[in-house]
Amino acid sequence: xxxxxxxxxxxxxxxxxxxxxxxxxxxxxxxxxxxxxxxxxxxxxxxxxxxxxxxxxxxxxxxxxxxxxxxxxxxxxxxxxxxxxxxxxxxxxxxxxxxxxxxxxxxxxxxxxxxxxxxxxxxxxxxxxxxxxxxxxxxxxxxxxxxxxxxxxxxxxxxxxxxxxxxxxxxxxxxxxxxxxxxxxxxxxxxxxxxxxxxxxxxxxxxxxxxxxxxxxxxxxxxxxxxxxxxxxxxxxxxxxxxxxxxxxxxxxxxxxxxxxxxxxxxxxxxxxxxxxxxxxxxxxxxxxxxxxxxxxxxxxxxxxxxxxxxxxxxxxxxxxxxxxxxxxxxxxxxxxxxxxxxxxxxxxxxxxxxxxxxxxxxxxxxxxxxxxxxxxx
Numbered sequence: 001x002x003x004x005x006x007x008x009x010x011x012x013x014x015x016x017x018x019x020x021x022x023x024x025x026x027x028x029x030x031x032x033x034x035x036x037x038x039x040x041x042x043x044x045x046x047x048x049x050x051x052x053x054x055x056x057x058x059x060x061x062x063x064x065x066x067x068x069x070x071x072x073x074x075x076x077x078x079x080x081x082x083x084x085x086x087x088x089x090x091x092x093x094x095x096x097x098x099x100x101x102x103x104x105x106x107x108x109x110x111x112x113x114x115x116x117x118x119x120x121x122x123x124x125x126x127x128x129x130x131x132x133x134x135x136x137x138x139x140x141x142x143x144x145x146x147x148x149x150x151x152x153x154x155x156x157x158x159x160x161x162x163x164x165x166x167x168x169x170x171x172x173x174x175x176x177x178x179x180x181x182x183x184x185x186x187x188x189x190x191x192x193x194x195x196x197x198x199x200x201x202x203x204x205x206x207x208x209x210x211x212x213x214x215x216x217x218x219x220x221x222x223x224x225x226x227x228x229x230x231x232x233x234x235x236x237x238x239x240x241x242x243x244x245x246x247x248x249x250x251x252x253x254x255x256x257x258x259x260x261x262x263x264x265x266x267x268x269x270x271x272x273x274x275x276x277x278x279x280x281x282x283x284x285x286x287x288x289x290x291x292x293x294x295x296x297x298x299x300x301x302x303x304x305x306x307x308x309x310x311x312x313x314x315x316x317x318x319x320x321x322x323x324x325x326x327x328x329x330x331x332x333x334x335x336x337x338x339x340x341x342x343x344x345x346x347x348x349x350x351x352x353x354x355x356x357x358x359x360x361x362x363x364x365x366x367x368x369x370x371x372x373x374x375x376x377x378x
Contacts, residue, residue: 012253014073015260019046019090019098022070028082035132037124041094042101045129047136048078050087054169054378055137057089057130061148061175061357062118062274063209063266065096068147068357071261072254075360077145080367086374087137091129093121093153095208096264107208114207117273117286118149122156130167143170143374147356148325149270151176155283158310165311170341170377172315172370174356175325178307180278182328194275201268209268249350249359258358283307307336315342315373317366319351341377344369 014022023030023046031047046066058078060068069078069090081088092098094116095107105113133142146154151173157164158171183191201209250258269286276287285302287293293300314337318330327345334343346355347365356366 010256011260012256014071014257019066019070022067022073023048023078023082026070026073026076026079028079033132033136035091035125035128036103037094037128039120039124040103040105041099041125042103043092043094043125043129044098045092045132046090048082048088048090050082051085052087052378053137053139055087055089055133055139055142056081056374057091057133057142057144059091059126059129059144059146059150059153060093060096061150062270063096063264064147064149064262064357065098065264066090066092067261071257072358072362075363077357077362077367077370080363080371081374084371089129089133089142091125093125093149095267099125111205111207114267115269116267117269118152119156119273119286121149121270122153123160126153126157127161127164130164134167141167141169143172143378144168145172145174145370147174148177148353150174151325152178154312155307155310156305158312159305159307160309162309162311165309168312170313170315170373172317172373174317174366175319175322175353176316176330176333177274177325178277178283178305179281179329179332180274180324181281181332182326183278183324184326187323188278191275191278194272194279198268198272198275207268209266209271210263249355249361251360254358254360307333308338310337311339313339313341313377315344316340317344317346317356317369319346319353319355320349321352324353342373 017025020030020032028048031049033045033047035043035045037043058069060066070076073079078088078090095114100107102113107113130142134140144154154171154173155178180191273286277283282304284304285297287302288296290300293302297303316330316333318325318327320327330343334340351359351365355362
């Protein structure tokens with residue numbers, strides 16, 4: 001498929017609809033809830049009510065938001081679970097378009113708003129969301145699904161606050177990310193220059209990624225085959241290709257919809273934390289430098305997360321062509337987590353990082369596996 005075929009002058013309706021409107025369009029009523037974290041972030045939480053008792057919480061990845069689980073319409077994970085009568089809750093993590101609020105801080109003027117990595121998200125956003133769902137439903141436990149960073153924050157929470165192991169029946173990790181020891185180009189190339197990129201971002205005061213302080217680049221001049229298409233589309237296409245995007249599984253009509261929702265935003269510190277993990281080859285707390293590490297952790301180096309504390313039944317779904325959550329790194333996780341009930345390699349050899357959220361045939365290869373696991377460990 002020629003890259004230029006991915007773009008059209010006509011904007012599809014689904015590219016303009018938010019989570020609630022998409023849910024309604026595809027046959028479901030959506031409730032909007034508000035979660036306030038211990039440190040003051042205000043997060044929108046979506047619910048598609050279902051007849052089954054055990055609630056299911058779904059958490060998105062870096063630079064993403066709740067739309068990712070419904071933007072495929074009838075072939076979306078949220079809709080598939082709702083059609084199976086599950087009580088579906090879809091969360092949002094601080095900094096995205098549904099979570100740009102705080103009790104005291106303004107994301108547009110206060111850099112402190114963006115002073116977080118996935119560690120804070122795992123320690124504040126995820127437990128606040130879990131507690132809200134359990135309090136709202138009156139259920140003692142839920143089942144959870146996390147994609148990419150959505151899995152990382154589970155590993156953070158369950159290892160640092162072990163009491164939350166008692167609140168989750170089953171955790172399904174889609175493209176699980178904890179170790180980044182076996183990443184290869186182009187991801188490893190980006191990681192290698194990560195410290196320089198981080199330093200540049202600090203110098204220009206860019207804490208939100210992407211933000212309005214990002215230098216404007218004329219992507220139309222790049223050889224991406226898009227002629228006069230706008231720079232955001234070209235940038236998005238370049239990003240998707242770098243993480244394993246496959247036009248055969250994310251067709252041009254759907255790509256038009258994606259452009260209306262992405263890219264999302266995250267913090268500089270989140271990307272830096274992941275980069276530290278890739279360079280050190282350890283799943284560790286944020287590295288603040290020796291001086292601050294000694295004050296915060298009592299040692300010059302940040303401690304590693306103790307995955308032995310995670311007792312929750314965990315299933316891992318892994319893509320054979322995932323350039324970020326590689327098969328080899330999932331094997332490291334498999335050996336360290338005490339209660340892995342399934343380590344599933346997706347059948348298509350081409351399955352990559354974004355296929356877990358956007359691939360056209362998720363309903364054939366992924367949804368049956370997830371539904372089976374949810375039923376088995378309910």
